Amino acid sequence: MDMEQSTLTRPAQTGTPWRSKVDAHGQTHIYKKIAVGELQVGDHLLEHVVGHRRQVATPILGVEHTTDGVIVTIPDRSGENVPVRELYGHEDHVFISKTPHLEQYNTHEDIFAQLDKRSEDMEYQRQKRLEAAEKGIEVSWIQIDAAMKELLLSENADQVEPHAQAVKAGAVDLSNCIIIGSDAVAESIKMDEARFLRWNRQLTDSVNRTRTHSAWLEDFGEKIADVAMQRATAYAQGALDTASKVAIEQRRRTFVMFLDSPIGDAVLEDARKIGVFDAPQPEEKGVLLAKVPPEAVLAREDGTMVAVPMAPDAMKALKIHAEVHLKADEIGVYQRSQAMEKDIKPKQQYPRLDGHLKEPDGTWRSVGFYVDKDNQPRAVVAIENKDTGLLEKHSMTFKEKVSEQTQKPFLVGSAERENGNKLFVTIHRAEKGPDQWVYANFAEKTGQDWQQIKGRGGTLKPNKALQDRGDDRTTNFIKDKLGVDVMAKTQEPSKARSAGKELTL
Numbered sequence: 001m002d003m004e005q006s007t008l009t010r011p012a013q014t015g016t017p018w019r020s021k022v023d024a025h026g027q028t029h030i031y032k033k034i035a036v037g038e039l040q041v042g043d044h045l046l047e048h049v050v051g052h053r054r055q056v057a058t059p060i061l062g063v064e065h066t067t068d069g070v071i072v073t074i075p076d077r078s079g080e081n082v083p084v085r086e087l088y089g090h091e092d093h094v095f096i097s098k099t100p101h102l103e104q105y106n107t108h109e110d111i112f113a114q115l116d117k118r119s120e121d122m123e124y125q126r127q128k129r130l131e132a133a134e135k136g137i138e139v140s141w142i143q144i145d146a147a148m149k150e151l152l153l154s155e156n157a158d159q160v161e162p163h164a165q166a167v168k169a170g171a172v173d174l175s176n177c178i179i180i181g182s183d184a185v186a187e188s189i190k191m192d193e194a195r196f197l198r199w200n201r202q203l204t205d206s207v208n209r210t211r212t213h214s215a216w217l218e219d220f221g222e223k224i225a226d227v228a229m230q231r232a233t234a235y236a237q238g239a240l241d242t243a244s245k246v247a248i249e250q251r252r253r254t255f256v257m258f259l260d261s262p263i264g265d266a267v268l269e270d271a272r273k274i275g276v277f278d279a280p281q282p283e284e285k286g287v288l289l290a291k292v293p294p295e296a297v298l299a300r301e302d303g304t305m306v307a308v309p310m311a312p313d314a315m316k317a318l319k320i321h322a323e324v325h326l327k328a329d330e331i332g333v334y335q336r337s338q339a340m341e342k343d344i345k346p347k348q349q350y351p352r353l354d355g356h357l358k359e360p361d362g363t364w365r366s367v368g369f370y371v372d373k374d375n376q377p378r379a380v381v382a383i384e385n386k387d388t389g390l391l392e393k394h395s396m397t398f399k400e401k402v403s404e405q406t407q408k409p410f411l412v413g414s415a416e417r418e419n420g421n422k423l424f425v426t427i428h429r430a431e432k433g434p435d436q437w438v439y440a441n442f443a444e445k446t447g448q449d450w451q452q453i454k455g456r457g458g459t460l461k462p463n464k465a466l467q468d469r470g471d472d473r474t475t476n477f478i479k480d481k482l483g484v485d486v487m488a489k490t491q492e493p494s495k496a497r498s499a500g501k502e503l504t505l
Contacts, residue, residue, distance in 0.1 A: 018098060030098040036070045036088040039063050044100035045074060057100035126184040130199065133181030137202060140177060141209065143170035144240075148213055151236065152220055157228035164232035167213075171239035172447075174206065175246040182250035193263045196254070197270055203251040210244035242420040249419055252276075253390065259290035259297055260320065268292045268307065280308045283337065284326045288318050296334070298324065303391065308334040351466035352380075353474060353486060355440045359455040363390065367425055367440045369398075369460060371473045377411060381425055392418055396425060400481060409481060421446050427460065429482040436484045462486055 018032045031046060039045070044057040061083055062073035069089045076084045088094070097103055147166035154160040185199055217237040221230050255276065258267045271277065284306055286298035295307045296315055308326060314335050318324055327337035352368040359365070363385040371377050377398040384391050396413030403410060411427040422445040430437055438460045442453035466474065471487055479485050 023102075027102050028099070029102055031095050032098075033093055033095050036072070036092040036094050037065065037090065039070070039072060039094065039096070044097045044103075045072070046095040046097050046103065047074075055095075055103060057097040057103035059100070123188065126188050130181050130184040130188075130195075133177045133184065134199070134202060136177035137174060137181070137206065140170045140174040141206075144174070144213065148216065151233070152216065154229070157226055157232065160229045160232045164236040167217075167236035168239040171210070171236070171243040174210075175243045178203065178206065178243070178247050178250050182254055185254045193266045196258060196263060197266060200251060200254065200270055203247045203254075206247045207244050207251070210240045210247070214240045214244070246419055256289060259292060264290060264292040268295065268297070272307070276305060278304045278306050280306050280328070280334075282328050284308055284334065286324065288320055288322055288324050290320065291315050291318070296324075296326070298326075299391075310334050349463060349465040351469050351472060351474060352463050353438070353460040353466065353478070354463045355458055355460040357440070357442060357453070357455040357458040359453065361385070365442050365453065365455070367460070368463075369427065369440075369474070371477045375473060375477070377413075377477060379413060379425065381413075381415065381423070383417075383423075394423065398425075398427070411481070417444070427482070429484050436488075438478060438482055438484050438486060460486065 016032050016034055018030050021029050021031075023029060039060055041060055041063060043060045045060055046055045047058055048055055058074045060072060060074055062071075062085075064071040064073075069087050070092075071085050071087050073083050073085050076082050144167055147163045147170060151160060151163035151167060154163060181199060182203075185196065214237050217233050217240070221233045221237070224230060224233075255267060255271050258264065261267070278300075284298055284300075286300040286306070289297045289299050289305070291297075292307070293312060293315065294309050296310050296318065297305060297307045299305050308328070309332065310326070311333055317336065325337045326334040328334050350368075350370065352370050355367045355369070357365045363383065366382045366384070367379050368381075369377070369379040379396045379398065381394045381396055382392065394415035394417070396415050398411040398413040401410055401412055402408065408429065410429075412424065413426075414422055414424045417423050424443045424445065426441045426443075427438055428441065430439055439458045440460060441458065442455075444451045444453065462475070466472070467487075475485075475487050
């Protein structure tokens, strides 16, 4: 680029008048529009800084005139104020300020700076929640251990009952603290290796201790004959078993989330120590969870996981969360198996009314409703979050009910989740104008507490197999019980979503 310095012979400025504008705070800003060729060192250029709510007066550090245009040197307001050179066309015009003290860069008005600060504040709160959860787990175990000691020494129902309740309460607190801490770990953006491994060790310790305490209570229950004592002991044992399941589930959740992260190596080694992985088989098929060179981590269809060694180029060609088929060579290094993939037969699709609801955290809840050959309404319900490795499937049978509030019929089914929660699915009729459709609502019950599942979606629609078959016992059942022809062309209005509706029982 041919450059000619022009700061020694400054062009004469045109007689463009200065303008003024009063802002919302009563301050008067003075500025004017000039050709870029008239800019001089010391002028203050009014510019938009990305993320800043108003224009910023930036001092001009240098001006160079070239055959391609005018190069203006200014401090980079989006970075660390380092000088940057910007090229303007000869015919461009800019605004300069006579009141630069009123147009200074302010981090409080920079959206991105505020987002960074908010992110730091949120991370601080996550770390505090994790610390509180760790302390809560310690306190829970103090309560459980003390109550267990007294329970095992009890000689009658009056003595057993309060200690069993104390064990149960401690186990519930333990489960809650584990979930709170795991949420903080999963949401963290600055989780270091030592902190992550310390949390995992705490979960592993809780699993081992709950199992040991549960075995003690089982042995105690077998040695006593009093029914009331046995019942109280069983309730306490059930609470401990639930806490153990929660710890295992959250341990797996955080493990999967941090596999594909800067601390993936440490996470993989930690998982290997506690026996998370099965021994690899000569041929492996599953969903690729993470790449932790030199190993690829797969989730098999049965829920088990395996880590297999792969060559870098072969691993690079695989996509995360895709189903892969691998085969070991003579030295135990795995390669993609084209032959296995060709032999895959497409899964048979059964006629269903399918509905899907996506929660804010990315978890998908799906329901495949059908009526079996005995005319019983049933559904296969799935809960899946690929980011956390969560995958549950449950079979439900539905019953007909009538809402006490609206007097309208609906269907309800339930199943017990792996974490011990009771999962409910209800199917309702909805209408708006001439449009009619059916939708599914999801809810969970923990003890006496209900949680309505929020999200987007939930409308039940015929899948391709049902569309190809036409009306059958499933569509006729819905038409008869809920009064909706699901095979009709009218569909759910775009704005009528089930996400905002409450579960009615």
